[in-house]
Amino acid sequence: MADLNEKKGASDGDAASHTIYDTNEANRSGSEHASEKVAGNTDAYAHIRDGKLGEQLVNNNVDARIANPLAGIPREQIKLDAKEFAQRYGLDEYTDIMVKGALVAQDPLAFDAVPELDEADREVLRREVTHKWSHPFQLYALVVLCAVAAAVQGMDESVINGALLFFPAQFGIGDDNADRDNWLRGLIGAAPYVACAFLGCWLTDPLNHFLGRRGTIFFGAVICCLTCIWSAVTNSWQHLFVARLVLGLGIGPNSATVPVYAAECAPPLIRGALVMQWQTWTAFGIMLGYVSDLAFYHVKDTTPSITGLNWRIMLASACFPAIILAAQVFTSPESPRWLMKKGRYTQAMKSFLRLRNTPLQACRDLYLAHVTIEAENSVRHTQSKFRFLELWTVPRNRRASYASTILMFGQQFCGVNVIAYYSSNILSGAGFSDINALLGSFGFGILNFVFAGPAIWTIDTFGRRNLVLATTPPMCLALLMTGFSFFAEEQQVRTGIVLTGIYLYAVFYSPGMGPVPFSYSAEAFPLRVRELGMSQATAILWFFNAVLAVTFFRLRQAFTPQGAFGWYAGWNLILFALVFLFCPETKGLSLEELDSVFAVPTQKHAAYQIRQIPYFAKKYIFRQKVEKEQLYNFDNTTNAPRTANPL
Template sequence: MTETPEKKYYDDPTIYYPVQADSREKYKRSQNEVLFQTREAVMQEAGEEDQALEHSVNVRLANPLLGLSYEQIQRDVDDFVSSHGLEEYRDVFFKGALCAQAQATGNYDSITVLTEDDRQALRDEKEHRWKQPFSLYWLACCCSVAAAVQGADESVINGALLFFPKQFGIGSDSDKDQWLRGLVAAAPYIACAFIGCWLTQPLNALFGRRGTIFLTSFLSFASCIWQAVTNSWWHMFIARLVLGIGIGPKSATVPMYSAECTPPLIRGALTMQWQTWTAFGIMLGYAADLVLYHVGDTEHITGLNWRLMMGSAAIPALFVMAQVFLCPESPRWLMKKGKYQQALQSFLRLRNSPLLAARDMYFAHRLLIEEGNIRRSQGPFPFLELFTVPRNLRATIGATILMFGQQFCGVNVIAYYSSNIIQKVANTSETNALLGSWGFGMINFLFAIPAWYTIDTFGRRNLLLVTLPFMALFLLITGFSFWIPDTQPDAQLGVVLMGIMVYACFYSPGFGPVPFTYCAEAFPLYIREIGMTYATVVLWFFNSVLAITWFRMEQVFKPQGAFGWYAAWCMILFLLTFFLLPETKALTLEELDIVFSVPTTKHAAYQFRQIPYYFKRHFLFQKNAKKEQLYTIDNSISKA
């Protein structure tokens, strides 16, 4: 090696991985140096209170192949293909294992067994990251429509609330009716938090990712029809509880499915399609409310318009059920079930070349072995490991901040009740209220599109830090607009709509896509299903709190105070994000373990020390301002 491992590891991550037969001693020395150095880096970042555990665990999880000799990899690959009936793929798995060992640095040049086609595939992966197989994009389409199902399920209630409370006798302004309206609206999210989300792990264990998506989409379809034929508020409440049992596992499974199938360089952009197309589904729900608003009753049906609104959300669920089994199953899930031949076929459908498929599959296989060893060394209650294992606890803290924050940034006050809010402005018409809601849904969808390109470049954390102050500002503007005199109705309505719409412009590329993307990748594989279950429980619990309390809060605090409450939470979330949330962009699912090896207190102290740097760099525009390095995985992360 012409440079020291330390310099190359910290400044220019191109660690040398020679594999020529006549250079094996040099290969072993270089691997041992890198392994020692990686362990030292993790030891320094882990903190004294848990470094003994974390430095051994996270080194193995960072790259289970690090430090292995050329001969050892050969023997391991031989055992792997023999034990799983993959002998015909021996050569490609051997090359894939060598590439997996080197993928943290991307230095594949010294692997002499690679052909020119292999090298071109590796170059294309980096230089043409959006050139992916049709199956991968079809899978992304499936996940997107599943998200649209959820968005429509959430938003059709917005228009229906203008009608069915009066028909069911809970439409007055009494305290009791306000709480009942909130309870009916919040029913799916109560069921999500207390029942549905906890079914994620057992449903995935029994039926896989695709089977779980199918079953939950069926529940959405059936409960939407059920809601449309209810005849009392408590009947509607029960139907919406069943809807929530389907929403919970689906909201955890779809982002996880997408993250497990997607290459690292575009994982964030494809995983965030969940939130983008949830926003599209919300817009569809508003559109259905508008189209069906003027439908009149028939001789035997009262409230036909709102019944059709509630039933319309069943349509996209049919599409998901019809095509989800045309997508490949998650290869990582198949490997957990010991179905390695099926997993390889899935990887071959999801990657551009057999080499890339073999590399990712072998890497995942080795990681499963390490995580299985770690799992057996922990206690018998895996849920507790979210809080007792330091690496997992840090992911749990991040997930809690984000899932709580996605609700208490105030977005679903607008998503669920915008028609009611707008209608109270200068007594505007119900049609105009629905038009305003549809405009919010359209902007929410359109402004999520830029995040497809920024979430893997600008970063998850940075998107939140940039957008949260503006979200707080425009929530305040929306609330304060209610002080405009009623003698100026046009001005009042214009400011309210402006506040809601511009708020959506900043929510959509920030707190819209980031939470699910972040949570789907933050937890290690062996506990990811449980971690996503916990994350979605937090999300839907606080969603239900928001939905139940809004009508009462609006009456007691007045619109000014109610919107100000959520604006204040946006600023609190800004501080929590700045001090406690690590960046996760552009890393493999496995490399994230090194990021979460840094103790929370050390991360917060580091961010506090960087405040002068941020001020000089972004306010005084001093391009030569120096930033302290924290992470030692690669240079891009240390600058994040």
């Protein structure tokens, strides 16, 4: 059996004990390797401390074994290292518990075999699996914080829907048949997302560096609040465009930071469900925007000096959730992983204690995060001075970038924001009155929020990837239904089918392509480049969001509604293929263990997925008894975080 040479491991840039290839892959690369079994090696931990790449025992017929940096280290060595760790970082009062936590962290589901644990400790760890939603109030308060942040973004996105029925005519850009007016309306609608893509999202890394996760969220909330009021007092389309551009400087950092904040604070078993609250409550915010549009639709101008009071109040109303967010953000603990990155371990321990039920669980998660950070630091000398380049030059990071890019691009080009931003215009063009168009949009908002619920219960069991694969084909059909309904000559038939198509689309979008991209991107990148990775992912999302928002009016004019909706329906089929081939599953693994998933080469993952097509046909169509090929060798079959037994 072959082993990795040091040069190959360094080029991959993966953390110690996370470098993975099989024998055939190594031989094809022409590298020379020698095998060495890690089990029983008393110097195993020194490989991490001294900057040498740890080595994994790889099965002959398996590409990878999910492991963490503690796998293969003798128990006595772990106990000594845990004691030294507690003393070094001023955690002496937790020394005994830290030793227990470190031993559990080596293999989280093998706690029954750890003699240092008493029965009370074991019961706590069993309950963690059997009662996975039982957590401290502080964790759920943090979830509420993230939900309010998401509602801020959603409301900022959707209030423009109602305002677009009024301000274009007031500002002289309301002609549906004029190319200039179509482009300008699209540009104003897209302005925040242009700013997000080119500046707002890239502020995430420096803001997080200096202000932390909570400070960045506070900054975004203040910007969103002030610019909503600014948008309401504009007196020309140029002025409104600038105000909405600045709005993007608040939306961008928050959209990148909040999912990461949730991912870093959440336990692995429910991380997907908690992170996806971002999209669920974004959908709620979108619905609130529609409520605001309906509530203020009939507001009349009260003085000659104010024209368009209704659309101005619509835009200003989005400041209220931003005020609530700014008021509550500092009541939650800072991300413990961010604090550890800054060397503030005592504060990180306090954060974990607020977010976990017992000190044992807090010590386990703290120590596992610590050894992973140490492993990442040990290979920094092999990496670029420019961390952004590491997103594409380090293979582990590049694979995460591929997957997150596909999903973030897909969330936009699946066509959802055409409906979210312009549903009132679409329904108006189908024959609805303005008020009925807003009511129809409100119905879309309700369904978008309600049907995100199933994903909360399935994203950590059914999986992120499977949710997308199961919902993109029905989304394609719903968009085709919406577009082809414009062929109907009878208005009642046309409006009924358009509304049905839009609503069916919401039903399938909300549990799939809605929550998965943000959840997936927030957990895909290692801590060293997590802020940059999420900045890149959200910048890609907002860039294509802007492209979609700018072009839709002109696209509809050129393609007709049938062609415009058919265009996005086709993209859903392309996205199905891309996700199937290039996006690995991430459910049920700790943020640290995901290094191993993304260590599998892209071509190997794609080839494996193609080989599964005959398997599914034989099993589910022809009902044959066939054995599934395993890409990873999982030692546990539960939905709990799974790690390999010590090698």
